[in-house]
Amino acid sequence: MKHDHSPVLPGSGATDYARYMRTDTLLGLQRSPGEVIHRDELLFQVVHQSAELWLKLAAAELAEATARVAAGELLVAEALLVRAALAVQLITSEMEMLRYLSPVDFQAIQPALGKGSGAESPGWRQVQVASRQLGRAFDAQLAHRGVAAADLRPVDLSEPLHRLAEAMVEWDERVSLWRVRHYQVALRIGGHPPAGTPGSPANMLAKLAGHRFFPELWQARTQTTTDE
Numbered sequence: 001m002k003h004d005h006s007p008v009l010p011g012s013g014a015t016d017y018a019r020y021m022r023t024d025t026l027l028g029l030q031r032s033p034g035e036v037i038h039r040d041e042l043l044f045q046v047v048h049q050s051a052e053l054w055l056k057l058a059a060a061e062l063a064e065a066t067a068r069v070a071a072g073e074l075l076v077a078e079a080l081l082v083r084a085a086l087a088v089q090l091i092t093s094e095m096e097m098l099r100y101l102s103p104v105d106f107q108a109i110q111p112a113l114g115k116g117s118g119a120e121s122p123g124w125r126q127v128q129v130a131s132r133q134l135g136r137a138f139d140a141q142l143a144h145r146g147v148a149a150a151d152l153r154p155v156d157l158s159e160p161l162h163r164l165a166e167a168m169v170e171w172d173e174r175v176s177l178w179r180v181r182h183y184q185v186a187l188r189i190g191g192h193p194p195a196g197t198p199g200s201p202a203n204m205l206a207k208l209a210g211h212r213f214f215p216e217l218w219q220a221r222t223q224t225t226t227d228e
């Protein structure tokens with residue numbers, strides 16, 4: 001029997017897949033071979049553009065997690081936060097592709113980038129804002145329940161509040177691991193002198209790798225069992 005593959009969805013595109021996924025638009029978002037000044041622009045754009053998509057998903061999951069925390073649905077919030085953390089893990093892994101971009105080829109691409117820097121990433125900015133909002137919603141829940149962050153030790157995984165706190169610690173850790181990986185990439189490809197060298201952007205990147213959105217949850221973990 002022959003299947004009928006003619007599209008049923010509205011919109012442009014030869015198939016329903018193309019219409020729903022908007023592949024014509026998506027695959028037109030990279031500079032064409034005629035436009036590029038260096039062929040590695042495709043690699044560079046694919047890594048950054050796909051990172052923007054994963055960050056868009058991460059920010060959306062964080063925003064929903066925040067709403068669920070405010071509603072007291074802590075286990076749903078935990079599951080959403082775990083998804084967001086996986087998105088950041090994926091963009092950390094995709095940094096591997098930049099291993100194959102040499103400093104010489106990166107320099108050749110740079111005129112095409114203008115003054116652009118990943119520091120201007122809209123996805124990253126959204127994720128920062130959403131993380132801080134989550135922290136505020138969590139603090140409000142703690143206050144509502146009369147629990148201090150320090151009391152979240154020892155970890156009791158049968159307790160939804162503790163499970164959520166664990167997911168928040170993982171989130172912080174995944175963001176930091178991305179930053180550590182990105183720092184290495186910046187040294188390797190950007191040719192920046194390492195942290196400790198005055199004036200190097202590496203100083204800021206190394207400092208940011210130690211940043212935590214939820215320091216009190218990390219502080220709670222530092223208490224030794226003898227304190228309890």
Ligand code: HEM
Nearest residue numbers: 047048051098117118119121124179185186189190201208
């Ligand atoms: C060739 C690869 C890359 C190099 C050499 C590089 C280099 C740098 C440098 C030097 C900075 C410090 C700020 C500045 O001077 O502009 C920076 C910041 C940043 N870059 Fe990259 N980067 C690369 C790839 C990426 C990728 C794939 C992303 C993914 C979105 C990204 C996102 C960021 C972010 C978010 C910051 C702000 C720092 C932070 O919040 O930790 N970069 N990058």
